[in-house]
Amino acid sequence: MEKHYTDSKVKGVSTGTTILAAIFDGGVVIGSDSRASIGGEYVSSKTINKVIQVHDRIFCCMAGSLADAQAVIKSAKSHLSFHSVQMESPPLVIAAASILKELCYKNKDELQAGFLTAGWDGKKGPQVYVVSLGGMLISQQVTIGGSGSTYIYGYVDAKYKPNMTREECLQFATNALALAMGRDNVSGGVAHLVVITEKGVEHVVVPGDKLPRFNDE
């Protein structure tokens, strides 16, 4: 049977989650689902927040082994705040992403974690970076990750437009997460979204019953 590479044991990566980040005109939206599961059989948490703040205007989403991801983020946060003190200015988004990348690349044999980093800085405005499993760092306008992301590649490719407004981008992100949660049994719960702009940071939580419904439900 052809393997649909969503089985975490086959691919050895991205388990039990859907994460997403997208740039709009003036800012960036980063979001995730809220389910933590053990082996796809037991939901250990229905409301875990996978969007972590690493600095005032920089947030990360983690994918892969949650334990590895938490350890890496903890280390990255301390490096980043030290770097920020040394530079006497808020860190660039690429600095946060590079720190994560260094940790992932140097420890690639032991770690199984990938990250989406999104934020706003004075030099380049809104940015999204992906640090993948082996430590590759690339910048993209929109990116998705986690086991649930497989099901929404088509939707994201079709529906993402550069320079959307804040409301359009929020709706796009909510729809994408809702669709992935509808198809992936290890993604679910509520949708956690964070909107980052020059002016500040806003958290949006969309509970399960307020998520958009599509016509098979």
Added chain:
Amino acid sequence: MLGETEPQWLSEEVKTGTTIIAIEFNGGVVLGSDSRVSAGESVVNRVMNKLSPLHDKIYCALSGSAADAQTIAEAVNYQLDVHSMEIGEDPKVRSAATLVKNISYKYKEELSAHLIVAGWDRKDGGQVFATMKGLLTRQPFAVGGSGSSYVYGFVDAEYRKGMSREECQQFVVNTLALAMNRDGSSGGVAYLVTIDEHNTEEKVILGNDLPTFFDQ
């Protein structure tokens, strides 16, 4: 040269990696597929038509192991011909789907192919049946093959009841294009078959005529 290994297509099983889709509209069905056949990482046929006729107004879409899928389609084609002669009229789509299901279920351990059966008959109009692993279910639309994983979100969001024939054709083309962009085992051209009461229309959409998306 020392240490040269043989090309993959000599040793790997030939699979139609694929993306297939079938959707029902009022008065008929539209089926679509990509055209890539892979053996491991080699593409051994980039223009294969995976939409195979089972009868004048009943087609099936092939996915999984190329040999298994083709054999099932040929066997059912024969069985449907016999059945149609016995009853003296055109067969029902459900009959064709049941024949496919019977083979898939009986040999489920040996076979690894999934066929989507779709067509038009006088009793129930356009119908789409999924037959994966020996189950038989009628659905308003069905997607299959390795590329289908990437477009579940898109089809969930975009499908509406009561689409017209042209809207269904566009829906199928968009879905195939998105899946072909993301799935390494799908690609090439898009084949479309539209079946209704009056005729069966086959169409090919070449690579450069497929819809493109924001990053292309």
